[in-house]
Amino acid sequence: MKRSDLIIFLGLIGVIILIIYSLQGGKSAADYNASIEQDRMEKEEYMKNGEGSPFAKDDTPFAGLNYFPINEKFNIKADLEPIEKKKVIILGTSDGLEQRYLEYAFAVFTIDGIEHKLLILEVMDMGPQRGQLFLAFADETSGIETYGAGRYLDVKKVPAATSLQLDFNLAYNPYCAYTDSFSCPFPPKENVLKVAILAGEKKYH
Numbered sequence: 001m002k003r004s005d006l007i008i009f010l011g012l013i014g015v016i017i018l019i020i021y022s023l024q025g026g027k028s029a030a031d032y033n034a035s036i037e038q039d040r041m042e043k044e045e046y047m048k049n050g051e052g053s054p055f056a057k058d059d060t061p062f063a064g065l066n067y068f069p070i071n072e073k074f075n076i077k078a079d080l081e082p083i084e085k086k087k088v089i090i091l092g093t094s095d096g097l098e099q100r101y102l103e104y105a106f107a108v109f110t111i112d113g114i115e116h117k118l119l120i121l122e123v124m125d126m127g128p129q130r131g132q133l134f135l136a137f138a139d140e141t142s143g144i145e146t147y148g149a150g151r152y153l154d155v156k157k158v159p160a161a162t163s164l165q166l167d168f169n170l171a172y173n174p175y176c177a178y179t180d181s182f183s184c185p186f187p188p189k190e191n192v193l194k195v196a197i198l199a200g201e202k203k204y205h
Contacts, residue, residue: 068202107135
């Protein structure tokens with residue numbers, strides 16, 4: 001092979017590698033793990049010292065958060081399945097009250113070859129969170145390794161999106177998992193998954 005041809009060939013290989021890397025989100029496994037660890041460190045610091053922390057209102061000392069090991073298997077791209085005739089959903093809360101939500105879409109995804117669905121809701125009640133999306137779920141770990149009333153995932157509303165990323169490594173407990181002074185909505189019945197999500201935050205001590 002001529003030197004010029006070799007240079008062109010190596011250049012093409014480099015372009016292909018760059019394309020594959022960008023399609024994977026631009027993060028290596030090490031970068032991904034570091035980003036999750038950084039998120040956990042920041043949350044730990046906030047829980048310990050933040051003014052809005054649930055421990056800021058409680059005399060109970062903060063004992064640190066517990067997590068499953070980071071597992072990229074649970075960082076999943078889900079299809080968004082629109083809901084044509086959206087209904088109002090009433091969710092019970094940890095303090096015996098109710099909160100209203102509007103159906104937004106289903107997130108459809110596969111774990112170990114089995115399809116699952118999660119109902120994403122839109123906040124209806126007046127306040128700073130009105131119009132934001134809400135996703136609460138329970139799974140086979142709930143009440144055993146994780147908080148019995150379920151966990152939450154943050155999702156953002158992106159107009160015309162047909163998919164979204166569900167990173168269960170970022171699943172977190174509602175504040176009522178730490179203290180009874182907060183009101184936390186329970187997951188809708190559609191979001192009780194028949195699979196163990198071995199990712200994200202575990203039970204508090």
